């Protein structure tokens with residue numbers, strides 16, 4: 001039977017997309033190279049936070065099927081690529097997954113197909129990497145098949161905005177390619193926004209994430225001198241937020257994490273440096289400031305213990321919440337990792353509690369505790385790293401010996417020290 005869309009890469013991005021397309025009545029095939037992911041999905045099991053097993057079961061009823069058989073890509077009229085785009089060891093873009101996914105599509109490309117890249121990447125990727133690989137078999141983009149870039153904006157854990165009601169940016173290789181991509185997404189996304197071409201769509205995504213990265217760095221830098229000047233930065237941000245125009249609140253924290261904020265801006269700065277020979281200074285500065293936050297938290301923890309006559313070396317430190325953002329299980333690039341490692345390197349006994357993390361593979365030396373309040377009462381210092389919904393922060397602060405609040409979540413109390 002003909003397939004309307006094949007979604008390539010069934011992770012945090014691909015799976016919600018497959019869900020929306022299936023809900024809209026499309027016949028959707030999921031392709032992934034990971035046999036375990038495919039087997040789980042076909043058995044009705046979800047591996048991402050935003051979809052429950054019941055959602056997968058519903059998708060299966062709607063005709064969704066997952067496969068590792070790349071030849072089946074040829075059955076689809078549209079192929080959407082949602083594979084990871086990490087950084088390489090030297091900090092540059094690692095496009096290996098994109099290249100391999102595109103090669104799989106190229107081997108199964110048919111005239112009339114629409115191919116969309118959703119993976120976050122540097123400007124020019126669709127035109128310079130994806131297009132030549134697809135055209136190698138003789139079909140021409142914009143003539144024999146459609147090609148577009150459409151950045152994914154999924155925000156895992158966000159219950160207000162999902163794939164359907166978050167406007168979708170699309171940029172085609174030609175206006176007809178944009179039309180084809182807009183028509184595809186228009187069947188299951190409320191609003192489609194067109195850009196002039198693929199480069200504008202690629203850059204729009206990087207602007208969004210760079211904007212966040214830089215503004216988080218701004219408040220992270222401010223938090224250091226505000227602490228020294230005796231100014232409560234959260235109170236400052238609350239006051240500034242009362243301005244109804246021209247200000248958007250960003251909050252300091254122990255560092256940035258996830259698959260987007262610490263990584264995507266590097267795609268842009270690396271590209272600017274490689275092509276034009278000069279730095280994208282804002283990104284490089286923001287990177288430096290945000291990456292330095294775990295070390296800053298460690299130095300503040302040392303100071304806090306010092307005022308109590310204790311050394312970090314030999315003290316027990318409880319970390320509450322080790323994922324990169326609240327209420328999800330995703331640990332990718334979490335700043336809790338360098339924080340825990342640096343604490344352990346300085347001789348602290350590191351304990352952690354996280355309702356979403358059973359085993360913290362990145363920091364095997366950290367001991368998991370079952371009962372956060374009980375552990376807080378016994379640890380020399382408790383650090384709130386991630387404010388999960390389930391935490392009663394004031395109660396945890398009250399139960400602790402000393403509570404270092406890196407999220408501005410506790411309402412006060414003698415034991416609380418804010419970042």
Ligand SMILES: NC(=O)c1ccc[n+]([C@@H]2O[C@H](COP(=O)([O-])OP(=O)(O)OC[C@H]3O[C@@H](n4cnc5c(N)ncnc54)[C@H](O)[C@@H]3O)[C@@H](O)[C@H]2O)c1
Pocket residue numbers: 008009010011012013014031032033034037082083084085097098100101118119120121152153154155156259260
């Ligand atoms: N997670 C987010 O919040 C988010 C938000 C916006 C954009 N993005 C971007 O979306 C892209 C995908 O991210 P993700 O979070 O969904 O990643 P993910 O790791 O959750 O999922 C990627 C999936 O792709 C599969 N895969 C890898 N190589 C493949 C290949 N060659 N062919 C087929 N499948 C392959 C993996 O097995 C995995 O199941 C990235 O470019 C990311 O930057 C992610």
